[in-house]
Amino acid sequence: MVLVFAEHHGGTFRKKAFEAVQYGAAIAQRTGGSCTAVVVGAVDEGMMASLGQYGAQTVLHAADDRLKDFSARAYTKVIAAAAEKVGAKVVVLPHDYMGRQVASRVAARLKAGLAAGVISHPDTANGFTVRKSVFAGKAFADVSITSDVKVLTLTPNTFAVSPAADGKATVEKLDVALDAKDFGVTVKETKRQAAGTVPLSEAELVVSGGRGMKGPENWGPLEELASALGATLACSRPVADSHWRPHHEHVGQTGGTIRPNLYVAVGISGAIQHLAGVNASKTIVVINKDPEAPFFKAADYGIVGDAAEILPRLTASVKKLKESQS
Ligand SMILES: Cc1cc2nc3c(=O)[nH]c(=O)nc-3n(C[C@H](O)[C@H](O)[C@H](O)COP(=O)(O)OP(=O)(O)OC[C@H]3O[C@@H](n4cnc5c(N)ncnc54)[C@H](O)[C@@H]3O)c2cc1C
Numbered sequence: 001m002v003l004v005f006a007e008h009h010g011g012t013f014r015k016k017a018f019e020a021v022q023y024g025a026a027i028a029q030r031t032g033g034s035c036t037a038v039v040v041g042a043v044d045e046g047m048m049a050s051l052g053q054y055g056a057q058t059v060l061h062a063a064d065d066r067l068k069d070f071s072a073r074a075y076t077k078v079i080a081a082a083a084e085k086v087g088a089k090v091v092v093l094p095h096d097y098m099g100r101q102v103a104s105r106v107a108a109r110l111k112a113g114l115a116a117g118v119i120s121h122p123d124t125a126n127g128f129t130v131r132k133s134v135f136a137g138k139a140f141a142d143v144s145i146t147s148d149v150k151v152l153t154l155t156p157n158t159f160a161v162s163p164a165a166d167g168k169a170t171v172e173k174l175d176v177a178l179d180a181k182d183f184g185v186t187v188k189e190t191k192r193q194a195a196g197t198v199p200l201s202e203a204e205l206v207v208s209g210g211r212g213m214k215g216p217e218n219w220g221p222l223e224e225l226a227s228a229l230g231a232t233l234a235c236s237r238p239v240a241d242s243h244w245r246p247h248h249e250h251v252g253q254t255g256g257t258i259r260p261n262l263y264v265a266v267g268i269s270g271a272i273q274h275l276a277g278v279n280a281s282k283t284i285v286v287i288n289k290d291p292e293a294p295f296f297k298a299a300d301y302g303i304v305g306d307a308a309e310i311l312p313r314l315t316a317s318v319k320k321l322k323e324s325q326s
Helices: 015-031 045-054 072-086 097-110 220-229 237-241 272-278 307-325
Strands: 002-005 035-040 058-062 090-094 113-118 129-134 139-144 150-154 170-173 205-209 232-235 262-266 283-288 301-304
Touching: 002 015, 002 072, 002 097, 015 035, 015 045, 015 090, 015 150, 035 045, 035 072, 045 058, 045 170, 058 072, 072 090, 072 097, 090 097, 097 113, 097 150, 113 129, 205 220, 220 232, 220 262, 220 307, 232 237, 262 307, 283 307
Parallel strands: 002 035, 002 090, 035 058, 058 170, 090 150, 113 150, 205 232, 205 262, 262 283, 283 301
Antiparallel strands: 129 139
16 A cells, blocks of 8 residues: 655645656555555645546545645644555655655654655565665665655656546545644745746756856846746756855755756756756756866757857747747
């Protein structure tokens, strides 16, 4: 039996939730069990049932009003209770802000072994072994979990998501006794990202800037290219650390992991820690004035030149192409 934490944001599931459910369902299929998703907080019932398209047979829904804002203690209690209810042998969570905080607590409650940041399906031929990347993406570690119950956090965007044309999960209510001390933090305000932008973790087209952009005042041409392509903006870590761009745009080992169809990297050297978050992109285009920049080795297309010169020309070409197609 496999339990998957299907995380949602304001009632909407994102790709990482579908990916985790699909991953959990694949394990269930291989081990001869079934896959249950647990949803915490208010989500439309039809939307929960649609997790069936990703392989969940059942959805356990904890709808307590107090769960609308994330609380690591309360979410831990709910997920552990769900795991106990279904007798889960494997619990899967996304390796993200919530999953990282909750997984170790759930593992402690269930006396389970934990593998965090998993990037492979488990090898069950001889025990239960999963792969994760270590040393800033320079190496892989194959981790064997020997406990009866296993908790895994799955690195988002590791696997492509492919829903079945139909499939409906049964939604059941999950009641868990929660008390005031499970809600130690009160959320006073939630600020949403600008409307209309595809979140980075879901984006199929990404335009990203590095320290080679020289300063936040030079982001205009990058924004214009992103807008012409309909792409989401990203950046390297030093750019976010210098407050040139917000931290949620930072990709790499310590930032988001993305898997777009197109990743355009401008003024980014291509350090291993950056590549760790973007090298699953289908097509990588690198613009850098240094022909020796390491990123060119990982690129499908490379342009050697000054970003200030190349970007407006590229944007103009994209616009022209789009006009000719409309
Ligand atoms: C533990 C750890 C974790 C890390 N995690 C991350 C992470 O998650 N994500 C991340 O990005 N980094 C991460 N880093 C930092 C990483 O090692 C690099 O320092 C960082 O990625 C470099 O950012 P950059 O390429 O923007 O800057 P730089 O290395 O300074 O590169 C700038 C590039 O811009 C080019 N350039 C300069 N001017 C122009 C121009 N006018 N036009 C075109 N190109 C130009 C230069 O040739 C150069 O290649 C981490 C480091 C450590 C130690």
